[in-house]
Amino acid sequence: MKCVRLCQILVFFLIIITLLAGCARKDEKVVTFSVGGAPNELEFWEVLITQFEDQTGIKVDILRQPTDTDQRRQGLVISLKSKKSNPDVFLMDVAWIAQFAASNWLAGLDDYAGEDSIGRGVFFEKVMDLADRYKGALIALPVYIDGGLLYYRKDLLEKYGIKAPPETWKELIEYSLRIQGDIRKTNPDFYGFVWQGAQYEGLVCNFLEFAVSNEGGINFEGDKILLNTPENIEAVKLMNELITKYKISPPSTFTEMKEEEVRAYFELGNALFERNWPYAWSLHQHQDSLVRDKVGIAKLPHFKSGKSVSTLGGWHIGISKYSDVKGLSWEFVKFVTSYNIQKRLAMELGWNPGRVDVYGDRDVLGKLPHFAGLRNVFENAHPRPLLPYYTQISEVLQRYINAVLAGALSPEAALLVAEKEAQKIVERYK
Amino acid sequence: MLKDINKIRNYRELREAYSFLLPLIVFILAFILLPVAGAIFTSLFKDISFLEKKFIFFENYKYLFKDPGFWQAFRFTMLFLIVSVPLEMIFGLLFAVILNQSIPFRGCLRACVLIPWAIPAAISARTWELIYNYHYGLANFLFMKLGLTNAPINWLGSNLGAFSSLVISDVWKTTPFVAIILLAGLQAIPVELHAQARVDRANFLQRFYKITLPLLKPVLIVALLFRTIDALRIFDLVYVLTMGGPGGVTTSFSMYGYRYFLAGDFGYGSSVSVVLFIIALGLSIFYVRIGKWGKEVI
Numbered sequence: 001m002k003c004v005r006l007c008q009i010l011v012f013f014l015i016i017i018t019l020l021a022g023c024a025r026k027d028e029k030v031v032t033f034s035v036g037g038a039p040n041e042l043e044f045w046e047v048l049i050t051q052f053e054d055q056t057g058i059k060v061d062i063l064r065q066p067t068d069t070d071q072r073r074q075g076l077v078i079s080l081k082s083k084k085s086n087p088d089v090f091l092m093d094v095a096w097i098a099q100f101a102a103s104n105w106l107a108g109l110d111d112y113a114g115e116d117s118i119g120r121g122v123f124f125e126k127v128m129d130l131a132d133r134y135k136g137a138l139i140a141l142p143v144y145i146d147g148g149l150l151y152y153r154k155d156l157l158e159k160y161g162i163k164a165p166p167e168t169w170k171e172l173i174e175y176s177l178r179i180q181g182d183i184r185k186t187n188p189d190f191y192g193f194v195w196q197g198a199q200y201e202g203l204v205c206n207f208l209e210f211a212v213s214n215e216g217g218i219n220f221e222g223d224k225i226l227l228n229t230p231e232n233i234e235a236v237k238l239m240n241e242l243i244t245k246y247k248i249s250p251p252s253t254f255t256e257m258k259e260e261e262v263r264a265y266f267e268l269g270n271a272l273f274e275r276n277w278p279y280a281w282s283l284h285q286h287q288d289s290l291v292r293d294k295v296g297i298a299k300l301p302h303f304k305s306g307k308s309v310s311t312l313g314g315w316h317i318g319i320s321k322y323s324d325v326k327g328l329s330w331e332f333v334k335f336v337t338s339y340n341i342q343k344r345l346a347m348e349l350g351w352n353p354g355r356v357d358v359y360g361d362r363d364v365l366g367k368l369p370h371f372a373g374l375r376n377v378f379e380n381a382h383p384r385p386l387l388p389y390y391t392q393i394s395e396v397l398q399r400y401i402n403a404v405l406a407g408a409l410s411p412e413a414a415l416l417v418a419e420k421e422a423q424k425i426v427e428r429y430k
Numbered sequence: 431m432l433k434d435i436n437k438i439r440n441y442r443e444l445r446e447a448y449s450f451l452l453p454l455i456v457f458i459l460a461f462i463l464l465p466v467a468g469a470i471f472t473s474l475f476k477d478i479s480f481l482e483k484k485f486i487f488f489e490n491y492k493y494l495f496k497d498p499g500f501w502q503a504f505r506f507t508m509l510f511l512i513v514s515v516p517l518e519m520i521f522g523l524l525f526a527v528i529l530n531q532s533i534p535f536r537g538c539l540r541a542c543v544l545i546p547w548a549i550p551a552a553i554s555a556r557t558w559e560l561i562y563n564y565h566y567g568l569a570n571f572l573f574m575k576l577g578l579t580n581a582p583i584n585w586l587g588s589n590l591g592a593f594s595s596l597v598i599s600d601v602w603k604t605t606p607f608v609a610i611i612l613l614a615g616l617q618a619i620p621v622e623l624h625a626q627a628r629v630d631r632a633n634f635l636q637r638f639y640k641i642t643l644p645l646l647k648p649v650l651i652v653a654l655l656f657r658t659i660d661a662l663r664i665f666d667l668v669y670v671l672t673m674g675g676p677g678g679v680t681t682s683f684s685m686y687g688y689r690y691f692l693a694g695d696f697g698y699g700s701s702v703s704v705v706l707f708i709i710a711l712g713l714s715i716f717y718v719r720i721g722k723w724g725k726e727v728i
Contacts, residue, residue: 074692077691
């Protein structure tokens, strides 16, 4: 009797193990595409996939990921580290392509691209060279591109007799102070300039725009990382002074302000200037937006000696090295980066395509006239350092710059320690 | 002859007992012991996704103990543990004692107290994020309405503010858990003991200290153990509320390790997990020892 029971238990386990093994087995003909984002974005991808399936007969499974960039990355790192054959195709943030490429997780695309003549001149060349080629090999293609922009209230600048958006940070401060003082009488929540200052990756993107526009930034001298430079100190000091001295940025800048918080704040009509990515444009023009038709976009301001800079962002598509359907996956990559789909990406989601040729499209310019100016911004966007260990350096910078914004450290002290810690990271990972 | 039969019977009983335990043992082996062993094993390697894998013995730990980031995370997590867990125990005990009295609407009250515990941590963290919000948060609204402050306060903006906000949110969320465990413990205490004590004219406080507390001790230790381990690995609340800010002062142990996993430094990330595991194990053994000691005294 008892032996029978033991057998029953064993059989039960065998069944479970077989079931689990069955789940892991994959139909050879299916391409698994891992993508995350807001609900409307995922819906859009599903529509695209249906179209792709109808056109080619190749089946695509969508592996839904969260919106949060870190969580999307986490999911991919786990699959790739354990050499899993799915997902086959996925989107990567430009900030971590270098890590994926250096880890040898991405399939080389040259063999495929050669046949389909993805020639030069179709995509943003500079972006391709920075992010999509690793040691000479093509490993990804840009799906959409981002760069920091200055949004401003056209109506308010006009009302106060200011003809053009600010060219320098000094002008931005001056305009903000002038207009903010007046509007605060009726709206105490009004601030001159909102930007991303919370402790996360966005803070480093903002920092680079301040620092590089002062001829600073994250630079290297051989193996030595340079953070503690007079230019960077001046930039971080200005970031702090926007909050503490001029008070044109809200005190919550360093605790709450990320992209969406900044966008919402500006959209409520509570700010004169906003630093954000291009995605905010369509949302500002949305029916519910209080600043509809009152917004203009311009290049970000710069220091007296430097020139305007936007940090390069965006998402790129690549194929896993462990995929067992690389040929079919390439068909999907080709489809996503084709002219028609890239155009739809712009028309339906308001995203900025990775293809340069779409920016000249008549329909696109008709619906999104600001695209004409964006092309120039993206062509000159400043990348974050393309290092496999960039995240670790960014983490150090986030902590110390955020501490300066919080008033816990002086810019000099913060950058001094940040440089030391970053140097240790460089030595650990080089 | 009889001995042999007993032996066989024993053997059969043993076999039956083990066959019942088997699923549990397999489960613990597969999902707890193996991963822990795996983490310890990985922590001995330089296992960085974009560099060559190399056995380096304790190098990761050496680097870890010299890293100021590690000590900052260690300090924050320990401080968080020391402040939040006692508060949770005190409030939990208080709630449990109150809910154990025969008061009107007792069932309803018990359900209400449980609500915070039933809400997923990430969602309650979002709720608290809205309460602490600088521009339209409930906290600032109340403080300004009550005239406690003229200008809004940036709750998450100072070291003390961010720390206390995290503690308050955590205490709010997990006190019900402690309360419910202690309530079960209270109900297991025989009513006769209290009745007898009343006959002996012991007042409420005397009964509480001489009867309730000693008998509750094993349950208290269990609640303490659970809360300590949970506080040690705090992640979701910090991730949503402060992201480790301002300036990294609220980076918890788990967040610190998590970042290394994201960056592809699996060896180092594992060594952080192993250190956390050793601390949790040490504290657990310590608590279990106290529990035993308590029993011997009684």
